[in-house]
Amino acid sequence: TQLLEQSPQFLSIQEGENLTVYCNSSSVFSSLQWYRQEPGEGPVLLVTVVTGGEVKKLKRLTFQFGDARKDSSLHITAAQPGDTGLYLCAGDGGSQGNLIFGKGTKLSVKP
Amino acid sequence: NAGVTQTPKFQVLKTGQSMTLQCAQDMNHEYMSWYRQDPGMGLRLIHYSVGAGITDQGEVPNGYNVSRSTTEDFPLRLLSAAPSQTSVYFCASSYSILGRSNEKLFFGSGTQLSVL
Numbered sequence: 128t129q130l131l132e133q134s135p136q137f138l139s140i141q142e143g144e145n146l147t148v149y150c151n152s153s154s155v156f157s158s159l160q161w162y163r164q165e166p167g168e169g170p171v172l173l174v175t176v177v178t179g180g181e182v183k184k185l186k187r188l189t190f191q192f193g194d195a196r197k198d199s200s201l202h203i204t205a206a207q208p209g210d211t212g213l214y215l216c217a218g219d220g221g222s223q224g225n226l227i228f229g230k231g232t233k234l235s236v237k238p
Numbered sequence: 239n240a241g242v243t244q245t246p247k248f249q250v251l252k253t254g255q256s257m258t259l260q261c262a263q264d265m266n267h268e269y270m271s272w273y274r275q276d277p278g279m280g281l282r283l284i285h286y287s288v289g290a291g292i293t294d295q296g297e298v299p300n301g302y303n304v305s306r307s308t309t310e311d312f313p314l315r316l317l318s319a320a321p322s323q324t325s326v327y328f329c330a331s332s333y334s335i336l337g338r339s340n341e342k343l344f345f346g347s348g349t350q351l352s353v354l
Contacts (some may be wrong), residue, residue, distance in 0.1 A: 171240075171345070230280035
């Protein structure tokens with residue numbers, strides 16, 4: 128069974144700080160996705176990474192896919208309260224290509 | 239655009255009652271799925287469908303039934319609710335089968351279900 132381990136599970140920081148969250152597996156994935164979920168809503172896709180070593184930037188968010196395609200990271204520069212939410216990584220590891228999800232990192236950014 | 243619409247938003251059931259969670263999408267997506275989200279457990283796949291008339295089990299299918307008579311609708315049925323089914327349920331859809339095209343999932347806003 129393929130698993131995605133996310134760390135840390137919880138993160139509480141002050142506005143303006145930088146942070147990194149991690150998504151690790153012992154399995155190889157053809158792609159990984161990052162979603163953000165706000166309270167009372169469903170997850171929304173932030174990015175898909177498909178090539179080992181790939182780096183994608185989305186404003187203050189930087190996503191990296193490991194060279195071996197077993198891990199990924201999300202780095203946020205100068206976090207803002209609007210970044211608060213649950214960050215989920217997901218990989219195409221299930222049957223029929225279904226996505227499997229990590230348990231998420233709950234981020235709280237305080238003003 | 240409505241996207242993925244789930245109803246109801248909240249529901250309280252007694253043990254043994256049955257109910258159907260509704261899910262509809264207006265994007266002509268082939269792929270639809272149901273997940274449950276529990277604290278500390280992440281999102282777990284219940285059932286999925288790759289097209290009208292085709293359904294299959296996910297990771298945690300016991301206690302749930304689904305059908306896909308149309309492209310748009312994918313209802314989830316709880317036949318005899320149990321307290322272990324207390325959770326937040328999400329319906330999600332995608333244009334094509336995931337893993338073959340890196341398609342993203344579009345999620346509904348969820349149904350919070352409590353079984354007493």
